Amino acid sequence: MAKTPSDDEVRARLDAVAYGLAVTPGFRIADLDAASTPSFDAGRTEGEKLLARMGERMSDLQERLYAHGRTGGNRSVLLVLQGLDTAGKGGIARHVLGLVDPQGVSLKAFGRPTPEELEHDFLWRIRKALPPAGRIGLFDRSHYEDILVPHAAGTADADELTARFDAIEQFERELVAGGTTIVKVALWVSRDEQYARLRERLERPDKHWKYSPNDVDVRLARPAYEAAYDEVLARSSYDIAPWYVVPADRKWFARLATSALLLRALLDLGLGWPEPTFDVTTELARLDATR
Amino acid sequence: MAKTPSDDEVRARLDAVAYGLAVTPGFRIADLDAASTPSFDAGRTEGEKLLARMGERMSDLQERLYAHGRTGGNRSVLLVLQGLDTAGKGGIARHVLGLVDPQGVSLKAFGRPTPEELEHDFLWRIRKALPPAGRIGLFDRSHYEDILVPHAAGTADADELTARFDAIEQFERELVAGGTTIVKVALWVSRDEQYARLRERLERPDKHWKYSPNDVDVRLARPAYEAAYDEVLARSSYDIAPWYVVPADRKWFARLATSALLLRALLDLGLGWPEPTFDVTTELARLDATR
Numbered sequence: 001m002a003k004t005p006s007d008d009e010v011r012a013r014l015d016a017v018a019y020g021l022a023v024t025p026g027f028r029i030a031d032l033d034a035a036s037t038p039s040f041d042a043g044r045t046e047g048e049k050l051l052a053r054m055g056e057r058m059s060d061l062q063e064r065l066y067a068h069g070r071t072g073g074n075r076s077v078l079l080v081l082q083g084l085d086t087a088g089k090g091g092i093a094r095h096v097l098g099l100v101d102p103q104g105v106s107l108k109a110f111g112r113p114t115p116e117e118l119e120h121d122f123l124w125r126i127r128k129a130l131p132p133a134g135r136i137g138l139f140d141r142s143h144y145e146d147i148l149v150p151h152a153a154g155t156a157d158a159d160e161l162t163a164r165f166d167a168i169e170q171f172e173r174e175l176v177a178g179g180t181t182i183v184k185v186a187l188w189v190s191r192d193e194q195y196a197r198l199r200e201r202l203e204r205p206d207k208h209w210k211y212s213p214n215d216v217d218v219r220l221a222r223p224a225y226e227a228a229y230d231e232v233l234a235r236s237s238y239d240i241a242p243w244y245v246v247p248a249d250r251k252w253f254a255r256l257a258t259s260a261l262l263l264r265a266l267l268d269l270g271l272g273w274p275e276p277t278f279d280v281t282t283e284l285a286r287l288d289a290t291r
Numbered sequence: 292m293a294k295t296p297s298d299d300e301v302r303a304r305l306d307a308v309a310y311g312l313a314v315t316p317g318f319r320i321a322d323l324d325a326a327s328t329p330s331f332d333a334g335r336t337e338g339e340k341l342l343a344r345m346g347e348r349m350s351d352l353q354e355r356l357y358a359h360g361r362t363g364g365n366r367s368v369l370l371v372l373q374g375l376d377t378a379g380k381g382g383i384a385r386h387v388l389g390l391v392d393p394q395g396v397s398l399k400a401f402g403r404p405t406p407e408e409l410e411h412d413f414l415w416r417i418r419k420a421l422p423p424a425g426r427i428g429l430f431d432r433s434h435y436e437d438i439l440v441p442h443a444a445g446t447a448d449a450d451e452l453t454a455r456f457d458a459i460e461q462f463e464r465e466l467v468a469g470g471t472t473i474v475k476v477a478l479w480v481s482r483d484e485q486y487a488r489l490r491e492r493l494e495r496p497d498k499h500w501k502y503s504p505n506d507v508d509v510r511l512a513r514p515a516y517e518a519a520y521d522e523v524l525a526r527s528s529y530d531i532a533p534w535y536v537v538p539a540d541r542k543w544f545a546r547l548a549t550s551a552l553l554l555r556a557l558l559d560l561g562l563g564w565p566e567p568t569f570d571v572t573t574e575l576a577r578l579d580a581t582r
Contacts, residue, residue: 067500094392101385102393103431109394140394195582202575208567209358216577276499284493286507291486 007267010057014264021244021257023237029229034190035249040256047256054259055099061266062100062136064273069134071274074179077265078130078137079258082144082232083187084225085215086197088248089140092187095255096262097138106131109140122146122164123171133179136262143168144232151228152221165235172241181265182241185258186229187248194219298558301348305555312535312548314524321517325481326540331547338547345550346390352557353391353427355564360425362565365470368556369421369428370549373435373523374478375516376506377488379539380431383478386546387553388429397422400431413437413455414462424470427553434459435523442519443512456526463532472556473532476549477520478539485510 005013020038040047068075081089097105108129117125123143131137147164150156156164172182189197198219201211218225237243244261248254296304311329331338359366372380388396399420408416414434422428438455441447447455463473480488489510492502509516528534535552539545 067497071500090394093394097393098389102388102396103381103384103398103400105393107394195578198578199575202571202578205567206564208571209362209565211567211569211574213569213574213577216574216581219578219581273497274500276496276502278502278504280493280499283502283504283507284490286504287486287489287493287510290507290510 011264011267014260014267017257017260018244018264021246021261023233023243023245025234027230027233027245028226029186029188029233029245030223030226032188032245032247034188034193034247036247037250037253038247038257040253044250044252047252051095051099051252051256051259054256054263058259058263058266059100061263061269061271062104064271065136065266065269066101066104066134067274068271069132071277073271073274074133075181075269075271076131076133076135076137076179077181077183077262077269078139078175079262080139080142080144080182080184081187081258082142082148082185082229083248084189084194084222085212085218086194086201087187087189088251088254089187091251092185092255092258093138093140096259097136099259100136104135106135106137107140108137110142110145121167123167126171130175130180136266143171144236147232148225148228151231152224154224161231168236169238176240181268183261183265184236184241184243185261186233186243186245187254187258188229188245189248191222193249302555302558305551305558308548308551309535309555312537312552314528314534314536318521318524318536319517320477320479320520320524320536321514323479323536323538325479325484325538327538328541328544329538329548331544335541335543338543342386342390342543342547342550345547345554349550349554349557350391352554352560352562353395355562356427356557356560357392357395357425358565359562360423362568364562364565365424366472366560366562367422367424367426367428367470368472368474368553368560369430369466370553371430371433371435371473371475372478372549373433373439373476373520374539375480375485375513376503376509377485377492378478378480379542379545380478382542383476383546383549384429384431387550388427390550391427395426397426397428398431399428401433401436412458414458417462421466421471427557434462435527438523439516439519442522443515445515452522459527460529467531472559474552474556475527475532475534476552477524477534477536478545478549479520479536480539482513484540 017039065075065077081092083089093107097107110125113125126143129139147161147168151161175182198211198215201207233243233245246254246257308330356366356368372383374380384398388398401416404416417434420430438452438459442452466473489502489506492498524534524536537545537548
């Protein structure tokens with residue numbers, strides 16, 4: 001049996017993963033090898049074993065986070081997931097957040113805005129869905145759709161896009177100041193893998209519900225989306241909330257890499273167990289009197 | 292390897308479990324053997340194996356339910372969990388709902404009502420937390436607290452309690468008519484087991500956050516709560532939403548029994564995969580043109 005690595009060793013390894021996924025200046029998403037597995041060359045079987053081990057650690061840290069949230073702490077973690085159709089956002093929700101207690105998780109999938117949502121600023125529905133203190137939140141799509149979609153469709157001019165970038169940065173700085181750690185992940189699949197996954201949704205009756213004719217329209221607009229992602233990654237990767245790009249043709253790797261980023265964020269909170277808010281000796285005596 | 296049982300065999304077995312947990316006329320909760328394991332005499336190891344197998348089945352049925360919710364279906368399942376402190380409600384949320392995709396689950400824990408909630412009818416906050424179509428909802432405590440607490444404290448007269456029972460029955464009938472299956476479970480621990488669990492929360496620093504001095508106050512009022520539960524179980528067990536009482540001194544059994552009740556509800560929905568809302572041949576051709 002392998003020796004359990006120390007926290008410092010785990011942390012160094014997670015830093016290496018994060019470094020390998022970080023957005024670098026001049027990055028173009030069309031150049032990414034979506035089948036690559038940066039910082040991890042041990043293959044799928046080892047990857048799945050490692051994911052299970054990381055899950056145990058995440059589960060322990062998630063409980064500490066939850067405990068702090070229940071006793072007045074303000075920390076939370078928000079995982080922002082972006083990606084084209086079939087990139088595997090739902091699989092991350094299921095297989096990564098499925099590793100921890102569902103009570104400590106707050107999931108929100110953003111679709112096309114409703115008429116009520118359109119009557120408000122674009123961040124209104126986002127603010128309403130923020131994870132409460134003590135939770136790990138997951139946004140399946142997010143406020144970045146409000147840049148990606150008009151950018152790709154060409155329906156917003158440069159000033160409007162700049163205003164949205166500014167609003168988002170201010171919003172994220174406010175969240176971080178309030179105790180939220182933001183982990184932004186763009187999952188990226190190749191054209192070929194996207195084709196194969198859409199084809200499977202059309203071929204299998206148990207997958208039909210996941211398909212929408214709009215998926216093909218968006219696929220046809222893929223170059224415009226690539227340009228939109230490039231701009232988002234370049235303009236909204238900053239110290240307090242950088243973007244990570246996760247190659248997602250191999251589902252096991254996308255889950256492993258995203259888990260690594262999440263585990264790193266949880267470790268960084270440095271949470272022990274909260275101090276009791278009552279006198280333990282007194283309460284032991286009160287309890288024993290009821291025996 | 293054991294032969295996979297047919298749906299009819301599974302259903303017959305689940306019916307037997309439900310029958311063994313159903314509330315019978317004249318039932319008194321103080322008479323329940325909380326360490327018993329009705330309809331299941333194979334022990335913990337077998338119980339845990341069976342739970343894992345049921346989890347796979349639940350997971351498949353949950354995905355069908357979710358698929359229907361995404362394509363216009365109105366069905367949902369609501370698990371209402373009641374029980375005294377330490378009865379294991381959180382463990383059910385974690386270990387039973389943890390068996391299925393977190394995206395398909397909607398969890399709500401009800402605490403003491405907030406000032407805003409108190410300005411509304413007692414069902415206002417309950418309605419706001421109902422699971423959307425396609426989801427499995429879990430209420431950790433529920434509208435039944437609005438009978439149990441005043442009943443145990445003696446702060447509501449008979450007419451008020453009757454009015455609440457009537458409002459609840461009308462509300463539940465409305466939910467069922469709208470497509471929701473309601474599964475009501477009261478988890479019950481013995482006095483001794485409750486003592487041991489509270490003692491553990493006081494002895495272990497990683498459990499302190501789960502303890503509240505109020506837990507001892509409620510323990511002292513246990514006979515009043517027993518009477519309140521007896522009245523709730525007798526007066527709100529009706530055809531469309533009966534109560535089940537799950538002996539919960541053995542955590543593995545409480546999880547197994549609650550899972551069985553939930554699986555039975557999911558099987559009863561009889562859901563296949565939804566029909567496509569588009570023409571498959573047309574879409575295959577459109578997709579192939581993008582290859």
